Amino acid sequence: DQQVKQNSPSLSVQEGRISILNCDYTNSMFDYFLWYKKYPAEGPTFLISISSIKDKNEDGRFTVFLNKSAKHLSLHIVPSQPGDSAVYFCAAEIQGAQKLVFGQGTRLTINP
Amino acid sequence: DTAVSQTPKYLVTQMGNDKSIKCEQNLGHDTMYWYKQDSKKFLKIMFSYNNKELIINETVPNRFSPKSPDKAHLNLHINSLELGDSAVYFCASSQGVFQPQHFGDGTRLSIL
Numbered sequence: 001d002q003q004v005k006q007n008s009p010s011l012s013v014q015e016g017r018i019s020i021l022n023c024d025y026t027n028s029m030f031d032y033f034l035w036y037k038k039y040p041a042e043g044p045t046f047l048i049s050i051s052s053i054k055d056k057n058e059d060g061r062f063t064v065f066l067n068k069s070a071k072h073l074s075l076h077i078v079p080s081q082p083g084d085s086a087v088y089f090c091a092a093e094i095q096g097a098q099k100l101v102f103g104q105g106t107r108l109t110i111n112p
Numbered sequence: 113d114t115a116v117s118q119t120p121k122y123l124v125t126q127m128g129n130d131k132s133i134k135c136e137q138n139l140g141h142d143t144m145y146w147y148k149q150d151s152k153k154f155l156k157i158m159f160s161y162n163n164k165e166l167i168i169n170e171t172v173p174n175r176f177s178p179k180s181p182d183k184a185h186l187n188l189h190i191n192s193l194e195l196g197d198s199a200v201y202f203c204a205s206s207q208g209v210f211q212p213q214h215f216g217d218g219t220r221l222s223i224l
Contacts, residue, residue: 032210043116043202043215044155051210089155095209098143099168102155
């Protein structure tokens, strides 16, 4: 039972354009959402998070949007840079549960 | 200054052997975790410890035994290794709720 889904296994974007990565979840108890970035042979690196009381959180080039009614969140990267090429994981948590439920990841490739 | 460090990075061993993976964090976090990333790239929680006490055990076979000598360390012992144990194991740590988890670079375990 996959509670967090990233339906696009890969995404290719031109350098300088906007990258939009999507994530859907099924468990309405989730109240904290995170995006991680992962390079090969390294662990996931935390990028940005959002709690369920907000619908947007911005940090530099990265913005996360949360649509609770649609159980959907997205990560916007603008402008996209070659160093953004990596696998991006969406994750969700229920407060107090102290465990992350991950999506299966989307491989983002930024083309020069 | 590695925040979450795991050793070894690679572990190749025979079926039936017993092995250990070590994890240390220097972030002063109270909670530590073990995740398994399988061949399909899903990251799934195995265990979490808070101040040396087991909080989560996600129906992991009892051949897997975590041990936390202090809150900065969470080691994973695996007995009687099986082919299906081949995966990448990630250690992580965090401080409190609504705080991101920080991951180590993973240990790639290969069972021959």
